[in-house]
Amino acid sequence: MAVQPWGAAGPGEPDRRPAGGWQPQPVPQPGFHAGMRAGHADRDRTVDVLKAAFAEGRLSADEYEQRHEAAAVAQTYGQLAGLVADLPSGPMPAPMAFAVPPVPATFLPAPPPPASSTSALAVTSLVFGLTGLSLPAVVVGHVAKAQLGRRDRTGDWVATLGLLFGYGGCALWTLLILVALQGPV
Incomplete structure (x- = not known):
């Protein structure tokens, strides 16, 4: 039987996960603001990722409960990202305000010319x-x-x-x- 990449044991296979339970993974990403405070919507998105992973069999019931409780008390983006770092949907994205640095208007491309009109x-x-x-x-x-x-x-x-x-x-x-x-x- 094939080994599942996320480490959960399939039917008839020994469980290869660490005995101490699941631990959040650090998420080093350039430009990622791990210390920025997370809101309710951010925690809800993280819980949705965890629900999908549990439904797909990527998480056991105990692991899902641990991560769900950790998501409920998480205060920062870094804490939330660590909860889903080893799942296929990946870590939470940085907020849109910080995804693209502001560019002064003088460096923006010129607006497209207006649609040509009949003379x-x-x-x-x-x-x-x-x-x-x-x-x-x-x-x-x-x-x-x-x-x-x-x-x-x-x-x-x-x-x-x-x-x-x-x-x-x-x-x-x-x-x-x-x-x-x-x-x-």
Whole structure:
């Protein structure tokens, strides 16, 4: 039969655990604040780890009771971490306030640029082109195309459509004026 890594005896195997009972393990971790006082929620999380280990057969009933009583009176993170150090879920994590040191705002990365928006000039060009104001549509459309290359905006297709309607309108107005100048036939 396979030997269980946590030292508890399986069926038909001798118990290889120390005779003096379980003793908490020291937990040396860099950045871990073992001396920081623990709260009720921290003790509850530790008891949950112990319950899971007992349910999985990793702890005997006596060992579970010893650790449960030790968790109830534990005052620091280090004491709680020692109770679960030899269990698969590992020691209690450091509190979030100390997990990452505060960084001055000057060293933080720049915020992402805002989502690009459609150029107002491109939309204006399209509106002018659709309403028949052809010459303003062409002028504003070219200004919009020039600005789209320099700024992080979308709307190239809108400016192109405004230019198409503007040039189409200019061609139509030119044709109408030429026909009108020809006079009656």
